[in-house]
Amino acid sequence: MAIERQTLRTSLAVLTGGVAVILDATIVSVALHELATDLGAGVGTIQWVTTAYLLALGVVIPTVGWLQGRLGAKRLWMAALTLFLLGSVLCAFAWDAPSLIGFRVVQGLGGGAMMPLMTTMIVQAAKESDRARLMTVVALPTAIGPILGPVIGGLILGAGDWRWLFLVNVPLCLAGLALAAKWLPADQPSKRVRLDLVGLLLMSPALVALLWGLSNVSGDGGFSRTDVIAPLIGGALLLAAFVLWALRRRGDALVDLEVLRSRPTWAASALMFLSGASLYGAMLLLPLYWQELRGEDALGAGLLLIPQGVGSLLSRTAAARLLMRIGARGVSVLGFVLVGLATVPFAFAGADTSIWPLTAALFLRGLGLGMVIIPLMTVAFTGLAHAKIPHASIVTRIAQQVGGSAGVALLAVILSSAASRTADLAHAFDVAFWWTVGFTGVAVLVSFVLPGRAAETAPAEPEKAVVSSAR
Structure with a gap:
């Protein structure tokens, strides 16, 4: 039985914009040496180009369910994709390491909302019997993005300036916005959705702390470093507190x-x-x-x-x-x-x-x-x-x-x-x-x-x- 036309349109519209986010994280990873040289920054500073993006993802991912309820899936998707597009353009015109790191946060906030929302929209649009076939499409960029990203990044660096690592996102984002505006079904937000503020103050810092601690492990000292142990312990405690809080609130919890x-x-x-x-x-x-x-x-x-x-x-x-x-x-x-x-x-x-x-x-x-x-x-x-x-x-x-x-x-x-x-x-x-x-x-x-x-x-x-x- 064929998959419904609207479901295919939703999947194509979402994946067109989503593939830019999936590739971006790994494309940039191959350019840290060039970025450090061109912007006159040390390795420790330029590493924040990837760390800041990662932490921005951690801030926004837990809020996506609430944001979808407040704005509706289509509005949230287009807003997040626009924010990611803006961040990409700003990154391409960064004038020093701090500005690039700040603009990567903008990218991360948009991309962090898009990643779970991409799966949600496709799953909600499809019948359960069609999901396996649809996931062959959804899983494609997820599976090969981390593998092809470094290759594409290397080719771009070999042919031109590092700024094209970010500008390459622009046509994908514009195409994604055009298809989203045309094909994504309009959905009404739920006006009764309340923000679980306590859950937000527990979950987002917990995820940020865990990701930050893990990102510092590669330095000298490994897991014995203070900037590894402290964030990991703090993040674990906040996460445990969120679990207890969420089990009490059930359906009203942030997640x-x-x-x-x-x-x-x-x-x-x-x-x-x-x-x-x-x-x-x-x-x-x-x-x-x-x-x-x-x-x-x-x-x-x-x-x-x-x-x-x-x-x-x-x-x-x-x-x-x-x-x-x-x-x-x-x-x-x-x-x-x-x-x-x-x-x-x-x-x-x-x-x-x-x-x-x-x-x-x-x-x-x-x-x-x-x-x-x-x-x-x-x-x-x-x-x-x-x-x-x-x-x-x-x-x-x-x-x-x-x-x-x-x-x-x-x-x-x-x-x-x-x-x-x-x-x-x-x-x-x-x-x-x-x-x-x-x-x-x-x-x-x-x-x-x-x-x-x-x-x-x-x-x-x-x-x-x-x-x-x-x-």
Whole structure:
């Protein structure tokens, strides 16, 4: 049965603007050296170009459910995309490091609202039976964005000025705004939605503190640094306080944690955390492996990662078909097993290992990553009432964001510690890649909690539980 025309239009309009945000975070990451040189800033200062963007995401993501209720999805989407466009243009005309960092905050505020809202709008527009096929489209930029971003960034830097890293967003944003104005259905905001101010004062600072602490781990001292320990402890305490507060307020909380009463939602959230750690953690190790151990430059390392992106691209259709045949549990287990097995060759690789087996391994790894994302993005909303979908989208987005930061931080410390204990850099990379395999192994075990095909086609019991608990 064909997907409804309006659902396809909504998906296309949202993805056109959303792809700019997905690519932006990783495109800029390859330009820190050029930015530091051109703007006359130190490494510690220029690192805030990425850190400030990350923290801005943490501020706004928890508020998206409330903002959608107040403004309506279409208005919020267009406002957030406009803010991201404004931030991109301002970044391109930044005159020094502080101005660029400030403009990246503007970008982050717009992008932070768009990421969970993108998934929410598409899921709410689609019938549950159509979600698996739609997620093959939604998962495409999510899967290959972190992989192709560094390649695109390297090509732009090779051909021109760093300012084009931000100007490249302009045509995508303008096209996204035009399609959104024409195709997104107008929805009426709920006038009764009140801001959970206490929840906001607990959740946003908690997420910012956790992300800030994790972003500082890569410096000297790792997890023993004061600017790591203090934010992580503070963030954890604030997060615990928010959980207690949200459980009391239930449906009136800033982020309704009642959605986690649904087994598919909490299992998918846990796996999004682990997939974020596996994807983004490995995206720290893989370019470093090619550059530090094999002598490639930034562009060469990015080009060598293309097979992983190709694998992610090719697996999306097969993953949707498998999802209908063997269910989310089977696809997730298969995908994570493939990711783990394809990472093992890098745990044995050295400076002279042939490129071709590693290229084949990256292709297989991409197949697994593309396969994993689709069932997780589909099953996370199984059985949830329409009003609960924004909250589930926020929870899964936070899980992936924190998981990615945690994976990068932990693997950076492992790599640094292993390198300091031995003069053999190849051995240090082997240790770090084995930890990546370990993350994937845990994800395989958690995948067995996901529903099988029978559970997905049966009447949605989780929805009844969630709805009744919110009354």
